[in-house]
Amino acid sequence: MIVHKLLKRGLNHPNFCEDFILDEKLNQEYSLFGVFDGCSSGVDSHLASTLIAKIIRAEANKINIEKLSFDEILEKITFKTLKSLKKISKKFFLSKNELLSTIILFLYNQNSDKGKIISIGDGFLSINKHEIEINQNNQPNYLAYNIDEIRNKKEFKIWYDENVGKYDVENLEDVTISTDGIFSFANDYNSENYNNKEINIIEYLTQDKNLFSNKAMLGRKYNILKKTHFLQNFDDLGIIRIIKQ
Amino acid sequence: MKNNNYDDLNFNLDFANFNPDDIEVDETINAVFIIDTSSSVYQYVNELNYAFNDFTESMQKSHIADKLFVSVIEFNNKINVVNGFMPISSIQNMDFSKKLGGATALYDAVYHGLNNALDYRENLENSGVKTKTMVFVITDGEDNSSKNSANSVKNIIKKIKADELSAFSFTTILFGLGDEANFEKARIDMGIEHLAKIGTSGAEIKKMIGFISQSISSVSAGQPTFAPVF
DSSP: OEEEEEEEOOTTOSSOOOEEEEEEEOSSSEEEEEEEEEOTTSSSHHHHHHHHHHHHHHHHHHSOOTTOOHHHHHHHHHHHHHHHHHHHHHHTTOOGGGSOEEEEEEEEETTTTEEEEEEESOEEEEETTEEEEEOOTTOOOOGGGGTTTOOSHHHHHHHHHHHOEEEEEESOSEEEEEOGGGGOEEESSOOTTOOTTSOOHHHHHHTOOTTTTSTTHHHHHHHHHHHTTOEEESSOEEEEEEEOO | OOOOOOTTOOTTOOOOOOOGGGOOSSEEEEEEEEEEOSGGGGGTHHHHHHHHHHHHHHHHTSTTGGGEEEEEEEESSSEEEEEEEEEGGGOOOOOGGGGOOSOOOHHHHHHHHHHHHHHHHHHHHHTTOEEEEEEEEEESSOOSSOSSOHHHHHHHHHHHHHSHHHHTTEEEEEEEESSSSOHHHHHHHHTOSEEEEEOOSHHHHHHHHHHHHHHHHHHHTTOOOOOOOO
């Protein structure tokens, strides 16, 4: 299994990249991957996406995942993250607007070759070449919206079942999780040579196998999009692509 | 003074640069060292060896080692490509005293070094690797035996600087050692951006190599290179 990662600031965001990515091996069997997109109309959203990724990493490592199902593990991680967010927001006087980030998590067991993806907010998935656009019309139900509303596990369970997208993965060949920045590529240079029919960007980044054994595959493909096709992402971009070797 | 032993010189200018397909980063710093090994260099060649090898050792341990590629070219009246662009991790200790002797084909050396740097840069960029190039010319004399003119070097640099995308990611520095030559004229004639005139003592050569290390680290961090002041 090769894990390729890409995190790039978009042209619309001059100061900070508000996306973040997570790649964490939980034990010999399980890996947890995540992409996070801080809300552009939130406050200091680069902090929100990074902080939530760090909380998730900490909580995931605290959970005893033996004998739990994918659903149980992911639900537990999300619940504990919500509780931690609540505590941290109080401790550091953070408002909800400072904690707004989408979350896409992919929990994968390499022994069973199965996994589960959950999404809170929008983004993009490619599961063995099956493309899924998670579109919430830019109005995601961010986890942080609920830090006051959800008071106990029962309320969390109701919210989780209604608001969290769930996708199964079996026989992993080539899986990508991405923030919606992947849809924001456009011509930056107004070059006469530019022709957007030349390349399918989604396919190129998430399915094309060129350079797949090279650790810098996504970074190099990104540079080729810029140099050869005059294309750049206007929104921040976080991609994790896992390919079976 | 060492005798002229050209047995192991590479007159075909076979740079044999590292295969771009095998580069596992999406951005590299390509440093070219164009080093004078004409007869007068014998006075300080030990200090130069020591400083250069110290540079290699420290950069091999640096956090930017993965992205640093180095090419070394020696010149007297002939050009010898010691190595094309290779990862710093594979650069061996140098001994510039082996090939001392002869005249100073400064323009030829810079001309070939620049051309290889440009070719490799284009190859890398076409295969998705962004590149920052730094050319360090170290000499203690003026040109007295080149086939290429200073103007041919100048034209290459002018072309690079005219291209908006490469203008700020391509740096050239001439280090003039000793006080025998008119280095400022050589710099202007070749269109090299920066000049540093330094002595040939061990301490000064060490200072020069220290500046080169710092420049490479700065460029790696996205900062500009400033003219060296010693």
